Amino acid sequence: MAPPLFVGDVTLPLQFLDRKQSRTQSHAMLFFSYFKDLVGREVTVELKNDLAIRGTLISVDQYLNIKLENTRAVDQDNFPHMLSVRNCFIRGSVVRYVQLPPEGVDVDLLHDATRREARGG
Amino acid sequence: MLPLSLLKTAQGHPMLVELKNGETYNGHLVNCDTWMNIHLREVICTSKDGDRFWRMPECYIRGNTIKYLRVPDEVIDKVQEDTKSRSDRKPPGVGRGRGRGRDEGPAGRQGKGIGRGVDDGAAKGGGRGRGGPAGKPSGSKGMNYQPSVYLTCWPQVV
Amino acid sequence: MSCIYDFSILSTTSLSCIRVSEMSAGTLESLVGQTISVITNDGRIIVGVLRGFDQATNIILDESHERVYSTKIGVQQLVLGLYIIRGDNISVVGEVDEELDASLDLEKLKAHPLKPVVH
Numbered sequence: 001m002a003p004p005l006f007v008g009d010v011t012l013p014l015q016f017l018d019r020k021q022s023r024t025q026s027h028a029m030l031f032f033s034y035f036k037d038l039v040g041r042e043v044t045v046e047l048k049n050d051l052a053i054r055g056t057l058i059s060v061d062q063y064l065n066i067k068l069e070n071t072r073a074v075d076q077d078n079f080p081h082m083l084s085v086r087n088c089f090i091r092g093s094v095v096r097y098v099q100l101p102p103e104g105v106d107v108d109l110l111h112d113a114t115r116r117e118a119r120g121g
Numbered sequence: 122m123l124p125l126s127l128l129k130t131a132q133g134h135p136m137l138v139e140l141k142n143g144e145t146y147n148g149h150l151v152n153c154d155t156w157m158n159i160h161l162r163e164v165i166c167t168s169k170d171g172d173r174f175w176r177m178p179e180c181y182i183r184g185n186t187i188k189y190l191r192v193p194d195e196v197i198d199k200v201q202e203d204t205k206s207r208s209d210r211k212p213p214g215v216g217r218g219r220g221r222g223r224d225e226g227p228a229g230r231q232g233k234g235i236g237r238g239v240d241d242g243a244a245k246g247g248g249r250g251r252g253g254p255a256g257k258p259s260g261s262k263g264m265n266y267q268p269s270v271y272l273t274c275w276p277q278v279v
Numbered sequence: 280m281s282c283i284y285d286f287s288i289l290s291t292t293s294l295s296c297i298r299v300s301e302m303s304a305g306t307l308e309s310l311v312g313q314t315i316s317v318i319t320n321d322g323r324i325i326v327g328v329l330r331g332f333d334q335a336t337n338i339i340l341d342e343s344h345e346r347v348y349s350t351k352i353g354v355q356q357l358v359l360g361l362y363i364i365r366g367d368n369i370s371v372v373g374e375v376d377e378e379l380d381a382s383l384d385l386e387k388l389k390a391h392p393l394k395p396v397v398h
Contacts, residue, residue, distance in 0.1 A: 047370060048396040049322060059306055065336070067306045071373070080390050081324055081348060084380035085316055085373030089306050091336060094320065094370040094396050122331030124339050124363045141368065157337070157365065188321065190363040197330060197341060197361055 030113055035060040035098075044074060044099035045090055051079050053088065064092030122200055127192065128153050130200045136161075137191040138182060140269055143169030146182065157184030166276060175276035186269035307332045310374055315340070317364060318371040322393035324348070325359065326375060336366030346385070348393070353386040370396055 039057050045066060046052040052075065055068030069087040073079035082088070131150050138146045138159065148161030159182050166175040310329050317325045317340065327343025340362040347355040 048398060049318075049320075049370060049394045051318075051371075051393060053371070061306065065306060078390065079393075080388055081318070081346075081393055082316065082371070082373055083383055083388075084375050084377075086376045086379070088371050088373035089310070090371050091366070091369050093367070093398075122339060123333050124331055124337040125333065127331065127339050128363060184365075185367070187365050188319070188368045189365060191359065192361045192363060194341075194361045197339070 029062075030117055031064060032060065032062055034110070034113075035064065035066070038100065038104050041101050041104050043068070043101070043104075045095055046097040046099070047090070048094045048096045051081070053082070053090065055087070058087070061092075064095065066090045066092065066095065066098075122197075122202060125153070125155060125157065126202065127197060127200055128157065128159070128190065131190075131192045131196045134193050134196055136193070139188045139190075140182070140186045141188050142186070142269065144270075146180065146270075148180070151179070154184075157187060158182065159184065159187075159190075165279065166270075174279040176279050177272060177274065177276040179273055181271040183267055183269050183271075185267075307336070307338070307372065310372065314375040314377060314380075316346075316371075316373045316375050317369060318373075318393060319364065320368050320370055320396040322395045324393065325362065325364070327359070327362065329372075333366075336369055336372075338364050338366070338369065338372070340364060348388070348390045350389050350391055352389070353384075354388050356385070 035057070039059060041057055042054065043057050044052055044054045045068065051073060053068060053071050054074050055071035058067040058069050060066050067087070067089050071082065071085060071088050073082055076083070128150075132152060133149060135147065135149050138148075138161070140146070145167045146161060146164055147167070148164035151160040151162050153159045160179065161182065162179045164177045164180050166177065166180075167173070307329070311331065313329060314326065315329045317327075317338070319325065324346045325340060325343050326346060327340035330339040330341045332338045340359075343359045343362050345357040345359055347357060349355070
């Protein structure tokens with residue numbers, strides 16, 4: 001049985017996307033949906049300016065922009081720049097790492113989703 | 122209120138534009154478009170370190186090289202929000218759903234946004250563009266290299 | 280063998296592509312009219328009132344000022360006024376808790392300036 005088409009193929013008007021675009025889109029979608037499932041969990045987001053922010057994941061969008069609540073800088077002594085900020089919006093393009101709670105990672109499920117995508121691409 | 126509506130409203134007003142390379146341009150806004158490309162008149166350009174200045178009658182700045190724009194405070198009170206043309210003003214490249222638009226063809230990269238007149242600025246100079254006064258020829262970016270500023274005549278050192 | 284990722288995506292995106300693309304906009308909507316603190320890619324911190332934004336995260340900041348951090352002297356505040364900040368130059372948009380902010384003694388707060396973002 002042919003593997004099911006991945007979502008990127010299902011929802012996007014393909015005639016306007018070349019193959020490469022649709023593939024990058026579907027990759028983004030895997031992470032997008034993965035992060036959506038992490039909503040409500042506590043994560044640490046390390047930015048490309050070395051600032052690391054910890055907070056509860058409130059929302060994520062297709063660009064992997066992230067909204068956190070109850071935020072604090074991990075190293076508040078060296079990064080007091082956001083002391084008066086308790087919730088924030090982080091642009092996806094400046095995120096270096098997202099540290100996940102161990103219980104938020106279902107390795108088998110991720111393996112499976114990744115394989116599907118590799119096959120579908 | 123959309124940032125580009127505010128920018129459009131700032132037509133005719135003086136403004137300061139800082140580019141990602143640190144240069145700043147002070148001038149009066151002639152026009153702008155949905156990519157934030159802007160056309161300035163009576164411009165003074167300041168180098169990144171702030172110690173060199175150039176004067177030029179006009180310049181055309183590519184939107185994606187802009188860091189921020191400083192606009193006179195009173196402009197925000199002049200913005201009239203008309204929601205009916207809101208969909209026309211969406212910046213390009215966002216929302217993959219573009220192709221499904223009622224009357225926007227897939228070839229609509231140009232959009233039918235505001236500010237087509239801006240193109241005239243660069244066109245008058247025969248379409249030639251030179252990098253900004255202190256612009257490094259960062260040709261290492263290869264095919265994607267685009268000048269950040271287009272001039273219609275040589276800048277004058279002040 | 281069903282995969283929850285596939286389902287969650289299908290349920291939200293198949294309704295309309297536009298819905299998804301507007302989600303990013305939704306995240307800043309709640310901050311309009313509030314005082315926000317913006318960290319830009321070049322490491323500046325600009326505080327002002329959010330008046331508007333678009334899908335590219337371009338934002339309008341009113342009554343804004345820059346907070347300049349240094350290790351020698353406390354935080355310096357520079358008045359900037361009305362700004363349009365381009366989205367691709369923005370790292371973080373934080374909602375300023377006015378009460379917390381008022382309790383900070385900025386003049387005594389010393390820190391290294393933030394580093395610029397390196398992609």
